[in-house]
Amino acid sequence: MTDPLLQIEDLTVTYGGRSLLGLKTRGVDAVKGANLTIRPGETLGLVGESGSGKSSIANTLLGLVPASSGRMMFDGTDLAQMKDGYPDVVRRKIQAVFQDPYSSLNPSMTVEQIVTEPLKIHATMTRADRRARAAELLRMVNLPETHLPRYPNEFSGGQRQRIAIAAALALQPKLIVLDEPVSALDVSTQNQIINLLYERRDATGMSYLLIAHDLALVHHISDRIAVMYLGHIVEEGPADRVYHQPAHPYTRALLDAVPLLDPERQRARRAARRAAPPTDLPRIAVQGCPYRHRCPRAIDRCRSESPRALAVPGGGTAECHLLEPSGTTPPAQQTTPGAKGPASNTPPRKEPA
Numbered sequence: 484m485t486d487p488l489l490q491i492e493d494l495t496v497t498y499g500g501r502s503l504l505g506l507k508t509r510g511v512d513a514v515k516g517a518n519l520t521i522r523p524g525e526t527l528g529l530v531g532e533s534g535s536g537k538s539s540i541a542n543t544l545l546g547l548v549p550a551s552s553g554r555m556m557f558d559g560t561d562l563a564q565m566k567d568g569y570p571d572v573v574r575r576k577i578q579a580v581f582q583d584p585y586s587s588l589n590p591s592m593t594v595e596q597i598v599t600e601p602l603k604i605h606a607t608m609t610r611a612d613r614r615a616r617a618a619e620l621l622r623m624v625n626l627p628e629t630h631l632p633r634y635p636n637e638f639s640g641g642q643r644q645r646i647a648i649a650a651a652l653a654l655q656p657k658l659i660v661l662d663e664p665v666s667a668l669d670v671s672t673q674n675q676i677i678n679l680l681y682e683r684r685d686a687t688g689m690s691y692l693l694i695a696h697d698l699a700l701v702h703h704i705s706d707r708i709a710v711m712y713l714g715h716i717v718e719e720g721p722a723d724r725v726y727h728q729p730a731h732p733y734t735r736a737l738l739d740a741v742p743l744l745d746p747e748r749q750r751a752r753r754a755a756r757r758a759a760p761p762t763d764l765p766r767i768a769v770q771g772c773p774y775r776h777r778c779p780r781a782i783d784r785c786r787s788e789s790p791r792a793l794a795v796p797g798g799g800t801a802e803c804h805l806l807e808p809s810g811t812t813p814p815a816q817q818t819t820p821g822a823k824g825p826a827s828n829t830p831p832r833k834e835p836a
């Protein structure tokens with residue numbers, strides 16, 4: 484197996500925690516001891532409900548938010564130690580595409596200026612070289628060269644996202660962080676952008692950290708999937724295993740939220756949901772499993788002891804006491820959502836090398 488491109492170990496991200504007067508206050512722990520690995524050419528899908536800490540991981544990786552503790556080994560460098568921003572040599576290797584193509588592009592810059600902005604790192608590049616590279620980048624995202632002198636407000640959301648992708652590709656990065664890159668687009672545009680991302684990945688061998696809400700879409704296009712809940716990575720593993728045999732009760736709940744096309748199964752699911760016990764959701768779980776308040780299978784131990792990551796048959800890990808041989812409930816049940824939801828016409832998933 485190849486060495487990881489990125490290895491995040493025990494990463495904690497805390498917002499606030501200090502008042503203006505220098506007095507200590509309690510901060511928000513958005514990420515709590517997360518471990519993640521991405522190998523060259525691999526796509527890691529990161530899913531979880533709103534507020535679970537996905538963007539906090541992305542932004543820490545991009546150097547936009549400092550790590551409170553832990554390591555982020557990227558291509559031989561610990562990014563968590565770089566408190567004063569990344570040097571150019573690192574910045575060029577990690578690029579990002581964000582959710583909102585309306586706010587992420589500078590409205591006062593032309594397309595040519597936007598896609599060549601990252602190239603300014605190369606002080607020696609002539610204007611003509613930059614223009615030629617800009618035209619080449621537009622071709623890569625299937626936009627005509629004639630768009631180069633135009634401004635972002637002349638384009639649709641999908642076209643803007645193509646421009647953002649072209650800019651991200653400019654420096655031939657090793658990793659692109661995609662934070663909900665298609666959430667703001669309609670379904671058919673989503674599929675076009677996903678197709679484009681995969682075409683580019685296959686052509687270059689770069690890696691993606693793909694953050695998305697739609698587990699069906701993530702399953703189709705990721706090699707591995709990590710599932711976040713309240714700042715914890717509660718499960719991680721090969722995409723097929725996580726999708727078809729989820730080991731953590733939270734992953735199963737997420738999969739249950741994937742729309743089913745079969746009305747009979749949809750009715751059965753709603754009935755099961757109504758029968759589930761009522762749940763509350765405190766923000767800060769001091770001890771025990773973070774999911775215990777919502778878990779239909781919680782046992783006493785889940786309240787008193789934090790679960791550790793346990794190996795799951797088929798690959799990966801999950802943090803759930805029930806996976807221990809001494810657990811009272813059998814571990815992963817076969818769960819195969821009937822319909823693959825809106826991603827069913829996305830391209831076939833690339834198998835890991």
Ligand SMILES: Nc1ncnc2c1ncn2[C@@H]1O[C@H](COP(=O)(O)OP(=O)(O)OP(=O)(O)O)[C@@H](O)[C@H]1O
Pocket residue numbers: 498499511512513531532533534535536537538539540
């Ligand atoms: N700049 C900030 N200052 C304080 N708290 C923040 C900040 N950014 C995020 N948080 C908090 O950190 C937690 C995780 O937020 P984050 O944006 O990482 O979640 P997310 O999984 O990306 O959610 P979404 O799916 O809605 O984008 C939330 O409780 C959020 O309110």
Ligand SMILES: [Mg+2]
Pocket residue numbers: 537538539
């Ligand atoms: Mg987010």
